[in-house]
Amino acid sequence: xxxxxxxxxxxxxxxxxxxxxxxxxxxxxxxxxxxxxxxxxxxxxxxxxxxxxxxxxxxxxxxxxxxxxxxxxxxxxxxxxxxxxxxxxxxxxxxxxxxxxxxxxxxxxxxxxxxxxxxxxxxxxxxxxxxxxxxxxxxxxxxxxxxxxxxxxxxxxxxxxxxxxxxxxxxxxxxxxxxxxxxxxxxxxxxxxxxxxxxxxxxxxxxxxxxxxxxxxxxxxxxxxxxxxxxxxxxxxxxxxxxxxxxxxxxxxxxxxxxxxxxxxxxxxxxxxxxxxxxxxxxxxxxxxxxxxxxxxxxxxxxxxxxxxxxxxxxxxxxxxxxxxxxxxxxxxxxxxxxxxxxxxxxxxxxxxxxxxxxxxxxxxxxxxxxxxxxxxxxxxxxxxx
Amino acid sequence: xxxxxxxxxxxxxxxxxxxxxxxxxxxxxxxxxxxxxxxxxxxxxxxxxxxxxxxxxxxxxxxxxxxxxxxxxxxxxxxxxxxxxxxxxxxxxxxxxxxxxxxxxxxxxxxxxxxxxxxxxxxxxxxxxxxxxxxxxxxxxxxxxxxxxxxxxxxxxxxxxxxxxx
Amino acid sequence: xxxxxxxxxxxxxxxxxxxxxxxxxxxxxxxxxxxxxxxxxxxxxxxxxxxxxxxxxxxxxxxxxxxxxxxxxxxxxxxxxxxxxxxxxxxxxxxxxxxx
Numbered sequence: 001x002x003x004x005x006x007x008x009x010x011x012x013x014x015x016x017x018x019x020x021x022x023x024x025x026x027x028x029x030x031x032x033x034x035x036x037x038x039x040x041x042x043x044x045x046x047x048x049x050x051x052x053x054x055x056x057x058x059x060x061x062x063x064x065x066x067x068x069x070x071x072x073x074x075x076x077x078x079x080x081x082x083x084x085x086x087x088x089x090x091x092x093x094x095x096x097x098x099x100x101x102x103x104x105x106x107x108x109x110x111x112x113x114x115x116x117x118x119x120x121x122x123x124x125x126x127x128x129x130x131x132x133x134x135x136x137x138x139x140x141x142x143x144x145x146x147x148x149x150x151x152x153x154x155x156x157x158x159x160x161x162x163x164x165x166x167x168x169x170x171x172x173x174x175x176x177x178x179x180x181x182x183x184x185x186x187x188x189x190x191x192x193x194x195x196x197x198x199x200x201x202x203x204x205x206x207x208x209x210x211x212x213x214x215x216x217x218x219x220x221x222x223x224x225x226x227x228x229x230x231x232x233x234x235x236x237x238x239x240x241x242x243x244x245x246x247x248x249x250x251x252x253x254x255x256x257x258x259x260x261x262x263x264x265x266x267x268x269x270x271x272x273x274x275x276x277x278x279x280x281x282x283x284x285x286x287x288x289x290x291x292x293x294x295x296x297x298x299x300x301x302x303x304x305x306x307x308x309x310x311x312x313x314x315x316x317x318x319x320x321x322x323x324x325x326x327x328x329x330x331x332x333x334x335x336x337x338x339x340x341x342x343x344x345x346x347x348x349x350x351x352x353x354x355x356x357x358x359x360x361x362x363x364x365x366x367x368x369x370x371x372x373x374x375x376x377x378x379x380x381x382x383x384x385x386x
Numbered sequence: 387x388x389x390x391x392x393x394x395x396x397x398x399x400x401x402x403x404x405x406x407x408x409x410x411x412x413x414x415x416x417x418x419x420x421x422x423x424x425x426x427x428x429x430x431x432x433x434x435x436x437x438x439x440x441x442x443x444x445x446x447x448x449x450x451x452x453x454x455x456x457x458x459x460x461x462x463x464x465x466x467x468x469x470x471x472x473x474x475x476x477x478x479x480x481x482x483x484x485x486x487x488x489x490x491x492x493x494x495x496x497x498x499x500x501x502x503x504x505x506x507x508x509x510x511x512x513x514x515x516x517x518x519x520x521x522x523x524x525x526x527x528x529x530x531x532x533x534x535x536x537x538x539x540x541x542x543x544x545x546x547x548x549x550x551x552x
Numbered sequence: 553x554x555x556x557x558x559x560x561x562x563x564x565x566x567x568x569x570x571x572x573x574x575x576x577x578x579x580x581x582x583x584x585x586x587x588x589x590x591x592x593x594x595x596x597x598x599x600x601x602x603x604x605x606x607x608x609x610x611x612x613x614x615x616x617x618x619x620x621x622x623x624x625x626x627x628x629x630x631x632x633x634x635x636x637x638x639x640x641x642x643x644x645x646x647x648x649x650x651x652x
Contacts, residue, residue, distance in 0.1 A: 080415070121514050124442045131450025135422070138454065142415065142461050150461070157458050161451060181514055393554045397562045404566055404589050407582070408573035414581055421585050424566075428592055431559070435603045440611050444595070447618050452588065452625050459629045460581060463636055473578050482575040486568050493564040497557050504556070505606045512603075512611065520608040521615070528612070532619045539623030547630035549637075 010116045013101050013326065017280060018093060023058035025276035028337065030054060033345045061269075068265035073145050076262065080143035085267045088136025089274035091129045092281055098122040099284040100184045102294045102325035103301045105318040112322065114294070115184055122183040123175075126285060127168055130240060134160045136274070137242070137249065141259035152258025156249035159355055160240055166363035167236035173229045173374035174222055174289055186222075187293030191300040193217040202384040219297045222290030228370050230290045232363050237282045239359065241275060244340060245347040248355055283336035291332050294325040301325075392434060400427035411473060418456050425449040436512040559600040567593035578643050580635065584628055591621050 031054060034041025043054040050056075072081060102114030119125050134157060141153015175181060178189045196216040223230045239246040249258045260271060287293060295301060304324070308317035350358070406420030425448045432441035510516050521529055570593060573586030595614045602610025632642075639646055 077413075077415075121438055121442055124439075124446070124514070128442050128445040128450060131446050131454075134450065134454050135419075135457075138457055138461065139415075139419075142457075154458070154462065157454060157461075161454060164451075389554055393558065397558075400562065401565055401569065404569040407585055407589060408569060408577065410582075411577075414579065417582055417585060421588065424589065425592060428596055431562070431596060432599050435559070435599050437599045437602065437611050437614075440595075440599060440614050443615065443618060447622060448588075448592070452622055455625055455629060456581065456585060459633065463633075463642075473576075479576045482572060486572040486575075490565055490568040493568070494561050497560045497564060500557050500560075502556055502604060504603065507603075507606055511606070512608070517608055517611055517615075521612055525612050528616060532616055535623055536619060539626050543626040543630040546627065547633050 007113055007116060009112055009322070010101060010114050013114070014096050014116055017096060018277065021280050022273045022276045023062065025279060025337070026058050026061055026272075027055055028341060030057065032338065032341045036342070036345050065266050065269035070265045070267065071262070073262040076145040077143040080139045081262070082267070084136050084140035084143060085263070085270035085274070086136075087139065088133060089270050089277070091133040091136075092274045092278040095126050095129050095278075095281045096284065098125055098183055099281070099288055100187050100293060101329050102322055103184065103187065105305070105322045107315045107318040107322075112318075113184075114322065114326065118182065118184055121181050123171065123181045123285075123289070126281075127164070130167075131161075131164055133240075133274075133278075136271075137259055140263070140271070144259070144262035146261055149259050149261045152249045152261070155352060156242060156259055159242070159246065159249065159359070162356060162359040163236045163239040163363075166232060166359055166367055167240060169364060170229050170232040170236060170367040170370065171289070172367075173226050173370045176371070176374050176378060177225050178222075183288045183293075186289055187295065188301070190219065190221050190292045191295045192220045193298065194220055199384060217298070219292060221292045221297070226290070226370070226374065228366065230286070232367055232370070233290075234282075234286060236359075236363060237285070238340065238343070239355070241278045241282060243275060243279065244344040245350050246355055247349060248352050279337060279340055280333065282340065283333040286336050287329060287332040291336070294329040296324075296328055389434065392430065396427040396430045396434075400424050400431070403427065414460050415457065418453055418460060421456070422449050422453050425453065436507060438512050439514045439517045440512070556600055556604050560597060563593045563597040563600070566590075566596065578645055580632055580642050580644050580647075583644065584625065584632070588621060588625070591617060 030041045041054060042057050043051055045051065045054070045056040045060040047056060047059075072078065097117040098115065098119050100115040100118075105112045105114075137156040137160070138153050141149045141151075141156065144150075174186075178186050180186060180189070194217070195214055196218050197213045201210070201213050218224060238244045242249050260268060263271065296304070301321070305314075305317050305321045308320055311317075312320060403420040403423040407417045407424065410417040410420060425444060429441045429444040429449070432438075432444055567590050570586045570589035573589065574583050577583055577586065595617055598610040598614050598617070600610075602608060602614075635647065636642065
């Protein structure tokens with residue numbers, strides 16, 4: 001941990017994401033599903049006649065949840081019933097600490113790092129914290145003293161621990177290529193470009209006058225270098241989140257509400273907010289690791305800052321670059337959120353044995369094959385370069 | 387100063403929750419949750435000892451998978467506390483506690499005689515890169531055998547736990 | 553100043569609590585959890601030594617201990633599940649058919 005890094009901006013963004021994105025996600029869910037299903041969606045909530053295309057519905061939701069009666073099942077375990085939503089939401093919130101909104105900027109004598117905790121083992125931290133999220137759902141199912149709750153709790157435990165394996169193994173290829181677990185280093189590594197036709201020169205097939213080898217340059221984004229890992233990781237994360245086609249534990253048509261069944265009011269609200277925040281975490285993580293982080297393609301950090309410094313001077317150039325990078329990061333995050341909602345409203349729910357089959361028999365062998373192929377490709381490329 | 391506060395808080399948390407594991411007679415789920423708290427406190431102590439990789443692995447594997455397995459079995463069996471069977475006799479409890487107290491006091495007295503200070507370490511100690519480097523070069527055989535052991539345990543657990551379809 | 557022996561004392565007391573648990577509790581699952589406590593105490597001691605001597609051997613040892621603990625818990629819980637199916641009791645006093 002370096003002393004002297006100035007993190008209040010990162011902390012402010014972190015708080016803003018928590019407070020703003022989570023209720024906004026309910027609006028996204030309503031409006032996007034409405035768009036996809038060719039209807040209008042919820043737009044009746046208003047304050048003094050101003051209906052902001054349904055943006056006041058999250059406010060109405062929060063008021064409803066806070067003022068609802070807090071029911072409690074007879075024979076259930078009061079302490080665990082209250083503790084479970086808290087345990088379920090905390091991992092989603094603290095996962096944000098390692099996701100970088102931007103790089104490092106020097107302005108007015110301080111170095112502004114746009115990440116709350118630049119851990120050397122950033123991705124492992126997210127996995128460790130994500131594995132603690134299992135407890136919230138399992139305890140919720142058990143404390144409810146309800147058959148459907150128990151069934152939901154058992155299913156959710158099995159599903160979450162199964163997909164943690166595929167989740168961890170699938171990104172080993174990404175670690176091998178970038179050589180680091182630190183998300184800011186991955187962000188910087190994705191700003192480099194490589195020549196697509198470079199192998200022609202390394203194999204000795206190009207003469208001295210071949211200018212066309214340098215023509216096609218591709219940024220070293222994770223999705224380009226590790227496409228299979230991108231899809232496997234995204235699937236595993238969506239299964240961890242119990243969202244999208246993997247919401248068997250909260251299967252609305254099968255076991256009523258699964259482990260949610262005895263929850264009402266703000267405790268239910270906490271569970272739901274936890275799921276939305278986890279969607280934002282997933283989007284942030286995919287952006288940081290696979291979609292190039294905070295940077296614009298073909299425009300590395302220092303090039304942008306130097307270009308702006310001609311017009312504005314070094315301090316303001318850094319601040320403006322910081323703003324640009326944060327905006328680019330959030331645009332990518334919003335795209336990933338849109339994509340996850342797209343999947344959720346398109347694909348029907350999997351059957352439970354299909355979920356287990358996918359996790360163990362399809363995703364895990366593919367991830368291991370990905371590691372082997374990545375290792376082979378790295379060896380070949382290194383052999384060609386030397 | 388920060389280090390002292392962190393150490394005392396988390397070591398007491400670890401010891402008190404370990405006591406909670408032993409003393410929670412009526413509810414096994416409470417005992418499992420106390421075990422989780424104990425392991426998380428130990429993970430903090432590991433990170434204070436510059437063992438970052440081991441601390442994160444402790445949370446990920448121990449607190450996040452092994453105790454979940456315990457909770458899973460406790461929930462699946464769903465036994466009420468009445469049919470847990472009687473706990474041990476009071477005489478055994480008394481003698482056991484006295485014995486443990488005597489041994490603990492002796493151990494603490496023995497350990498507090500040692501005086502050594504921490505050596506200076508570079509910032510790369512205990513990072514994923516450093517531990518991985520040692521694991522894949524000096525201890526490669528142990529690593530591979532650990533992999534085979536995990537495979538054997540996997541097969542054994544499936545075979546033993548499977549319901550026989552007669 | 554936190555000296556190495558502070559950590560060793562924590563490890564020793566944690567180990568003793570684990571031993572106490574195995575001695576006085578008769579519930580099989582709680583006994584397995586107390587065995588995990590003992591393993592954790594040993595891990596803490598190993599990591600302290602690794603820091604004291606400045607090399608990574610202790611941490612590698614801890615890695616192997618965690619692997620072995622995971623395998624032991626998996627197989628042990630499978631055995632416990634068969635035990636319940638056969639005997640319908642979690643008390644270790646009831647598994648005494650081979651006793652004289």
